[in-house]
Amino acid sequence: MNEVRRVLRPNGFQRIVVPDLEQLCRDYILHIQLSEQSSHEQYRHDEYVAAIIEQSVRKAAFSTKYKKPLRRFIEQLVLGDARRRGETHQWMYDRINLRVLLERTGFRNITVLAYNTSNIPNWERYGLDVDTDGRQYKPGSLYIEAQK
Incomplete structure (x- = not known):
């Protein structure tokens, strides 16, 4: 983060896209409840564990x-x-711990956004975070921007 901040132009934005640990955990907890109601769902439960753990291993x-x-x-x-x-x-982030990291590094105007919105001028022109049909490229991601 320090290096990104160092090379970024004054008032420039950094956009970070990572798997959203908060959403992965919410999905996991919801699936526990589903699994308690349906034995069929129990056989799918490892998918929810893997969605969290596999990111690192x-x-x-x-x-x-x-x-x-x-x-x-x-x-x-x-x-x-x-x-x-x-x-x-190497680490998993949610909107809270990523915000703290950015603040500690000296970034400001930290904003959680949707995949198709940005504070970066002309963002839609770059075609990032969308597939060829304009849909979200990586569902379940956390999109956060911070300004130098």
């Missing part, structure tokens, strides 16, 4: 998940595992 890169074993092996050898590719998170 995944070894295989997500893009190799459905590839043939030989191709997966070669990609892993050349490009590295998920951690080396930057796919895993």
Whole structure:
């Protein structure tokens, strides 16, 4: 964060998009309640645990998940595992702890936004955070901006 702040222009914005730990935890708690009512849902419960834990411990890169074993092996050898590719998170953030981190680093005007809104001028022009159809690229993400 210090380096981002250092290189950012005065009054420039930093936009951060990370998995939203708060939403993942809410989904997990709701699924516990569903699982208590439906034995079928109990068999899906690990998906909700994985949605939280896998963010930090995944070894295989997500893009190799459905590839043939030989191709997966070669990609892993050349490009590295998920951690080396930057796919895993060393920490999980929600709107509270990310705000505190940004404040401690000296950022101001910290705002939680939707995927399709921004304080960055002409944001829609860049086509970030949306897929080719204009839908949210990574549902379940936290979108936060802060100004230098």
